[in-house]
Amino acid sequence: MTILEFQDKFSTEQSIINYYIQIKYNGNLCCDHCGSDKVYHRKDKLKMYQCETCNNNFSIFKGTIFEKSSTSLRKWFYAIHLFLNSKKGISGCQLQREVGVTYKTAWRMLKQIRTAMASKGMKDVFSSTVEIDETYIGGKPRKKNKGMQTDEFKNKRGRGSFKTPVIGIIDRTSKQVYAKVALPNENNQKLTGKQLLSILSEVTKTGTTVISDEFRSYNILSKSGFIHLKVDHSKEFAKDEIHTNNIESFWGILKRGIYGIYHSVSVKYMQNYINEFSFRYNNRFNENIFDTLIKNTHQ
Ligand SMILES: [Zn+2]
Structure with a gap:
């Protein structure tokens, strides 16, 4: 994805909500309590939906790195885009400049993106x-x-x-x-x-x-x-x-x-960096690497 394609695709916060429902829920968002598909987007809270059947309020980003973050979704997505497009990784200073967040936020975002890169569900996958x-x-x-x-x-x-x-x-x-x-x-x-x-x-x-x-x-x-x-x-x-x-x-x-x-890299964060390079390696031929990472953002 080029920067222009990225900007067209994710031009608003709403476009990210729509994209996320498409790739994470195959376009069929249902209540996470009763399973009803009669759900509507709350006007006052961007990430929240409400169920018409049981009145349940739920975040479509529940359990993901986006759920509780006060950083806008567009900044998050732009950070992920930059991170994936720089083949060798990106530093906190660079992200701070390019995305327009504080260094502390940039550092935390990078850490969480790497967490999303951890291998999940790889049990018994190797058998040759x-x-x-x-x-x-x-x-x-x-x-x-x-x-x-x-x-x-x-x-x-x-x-x-x-x-x-x-x-x-x-x-x-x-x-x-x-x-x-x-x-x-x-x-x-x-x-x-x-x-x-x-x-x-x-x-x-x-x-x-x-x-x-x-x-x-x-x-x-x-x-x-x-x-x-x-x-x-x-x-x-x-x-x-x-x-x-x-x-x-x-x-x-x-x-x-x-x-x-x-x-x-300190021992404390070593696994996080190993996750990053393993993910890059495992997805080196994956043209939908962005979608793959977004689907993997559950913590
Ligand atoms: Zn419900």
């Missing part, structure tokens, strides 16, 4: 051959932790470092990715077999073929109902199909995005 891999994201320890920057820690990379572990799974057939921050467990152990298995099982059917590297925590997979194949890096040429190149290339996109656009 999947690749699983882990990566580490994060910067150097903060200044106050400088004492920890001894030689022992300074050069540590990957497993055993201070960075945040992230697990990623890619389905080779659907080419969809699922990635999740995997914080250390209560005993401060990182990436235990149990943890890997639990994240894999969120989206992958038992019995699926899973390819990983030789990290020992993956050994649990073959005992847990998956067909587990390991990449053998000691061989000069890997067997044709036994590789994790797809998930590794996603890590490249994710890291370039996070380090390049956002510079650094």
Whole structure:
């Protein structure tokens, strides 16, 4: 959607209400209490409808990021449009300027848009051959932790470092990715077999073929109902199909995005950013990505 198309399509608040009823309710808005289709738009409250049958008042945006927001729908939609059109993401400062909101509001909007990008309903969707891999994201320890920057820690990379572990799974057939921050467990152990298995099982059917590297925590997979194949890096040429190149290339996109656009991301918001890049990746060929995101705005 170009900016002109966007402006034509969403020229008023009412046009957004109409669009939303079309894509979210297939044009048939019904009372969320009694199911009656005799509902009318309240003149005094833009987002509210009233049921003629049972008198129920309801917001058509119930449970979405728009429901309680005092920011206009046009600003929201414009922000989403900008966010999706900038292939690499957008900063709070840029959104503040372009949409005309305060920095605080811009920051909150971005956070909520990323929340809408979270994978929903992906249970058992992966069932062909999947690749699983882990990566580490994060910067150097903060200044106050400088004492920890001894030689022992300074050069540590990957497993055993201070960075945040992230697990990623890619389905080779659907080419969809699922990635999740995997914080250390209560005993401060990182990436235990149990943890890997639990994240894999969120989206992958038992019995699926899973390819990983030789990290020992993956050994649990073959005992847990998956067909587990390991990449053998000691061989000069890997067997044709036994590789994790797809998930590794996603890590490249994710890291370039996070380090390049956002510079650094705290552990607290890491999953939010991973959601953004996973959504962009999973919808890279989706021409209706805007509609997809709007339908996904339930929190
Ligand atoms: Zn009703």
